[in-house]
Amino acid sequence: MKSSETKTDLSERKLKIVLEKSSTGYSAYAPEEEGIYTVGETYEEVKENIVEVIEFRTEYLEEMGNSAEAERLRNADIEYFLDIQQFFEQYSMLNKSEFANFIGMNPSMMRKISKGLVALSDAKARQIEEGLHRLAEDFSKVNFA
Template sequence: MKFQVSIEKQSDGTYIAYNTNVDGLSLIGTGNTVSEAKRDFFNSMNEVAETYDSENDIPECLKVEPEFKFDLASLFEYYSMLNMSAFARFLGINDALMRQYKKGNTYISEAQLQKIENGIHQLGKEFSSLKLV
């Protein structure tokens, strides 16, 4: 079972991480950066796990590495080495529109989100097969 966690930028500029697929267990992490929110989320996981009497009683989801999902603002904050404008051009998306997506100022369709996610996966495949000389 994957323990799914969404990370999103909040309206006040901070970030929140929260689990999305385990009924009866709600964990939250917050911070001024995505890294802080993730660290706080892991802290919440550990604190909840410590409340159980034995290792066998701890829910399985607290024993596995979470699968993180990002909104665009969180993605580009966490992976700040990605140049958003260059990435937009790589995808064939107007870079000004991509900046609006990042800010959350405009609606982003499921098709556009899928295009961005596919582009990230394509880059990952290319990087994983890359050899340096």
Template sequence: MKFQVSIEKQSDGTYIAYNTNVDGLSLIGVGNTVNEAKADFFNSMKEVAETYDEGEKIPQCLKADPVFKFDLASLFEYYSVLNVSAFAKFVGINDSLMRQYKRGNTYISESQLKKIEDGIHTIGKEFASLRLV
């Protein structure tokens, strides 16, 4: 079992990473950047695993690579190579609205989130299949 970990930008501008799918085991990581929050989360995994006595079975999720989910602010901070305005145009969302989504200034509907996620997956598939000459 893998940790599903959400990464979100907090109101103070810092980032938090926390697991969402393992009952009885809650870990967090925080930092000024997404990378710092992820590193702190990995450190929390390591520290919790070290608390188990020899012979005790360490939960498998502490040995596996987490699966990260991002809010939009965290996504664009972590993947800074993505230009918010260009990406908005690519997925067919007004660039001003996309910047508001990124800042967390406005509500994002499920259909808009799906449109954004589908756009990310499309780009990923295209990058994965392209070859340079």
């Protein structure tokens, strides 16, 4: 981090996008930004659509003379958020019990959380996120002969 950058500067460069499954596909929106929302039939389509919406919003802000806001939005890092049930639906190839063992969580608790029977606490969310990131890092090092 540059010495002139503050934590506020870094958080302003992040754009939270919430992805939700609907009866017709998926929706996506930025809860902290006006005018950024879209739908799509597939998970990938809605992610592509949200990028287009952000581009359109940036152009609109520039046309309205708000170039600083447009620049902030243009340079923002997109962070996608799913609820835990949607995550395990989207990535159904993951065995919940084995993943729970991998991250040191009780498999029964993981199944209850993933079905919405038990609320996801902040601590459990961090544990799951950190485990997923560790798994992704492990996968990125795999090569086949």
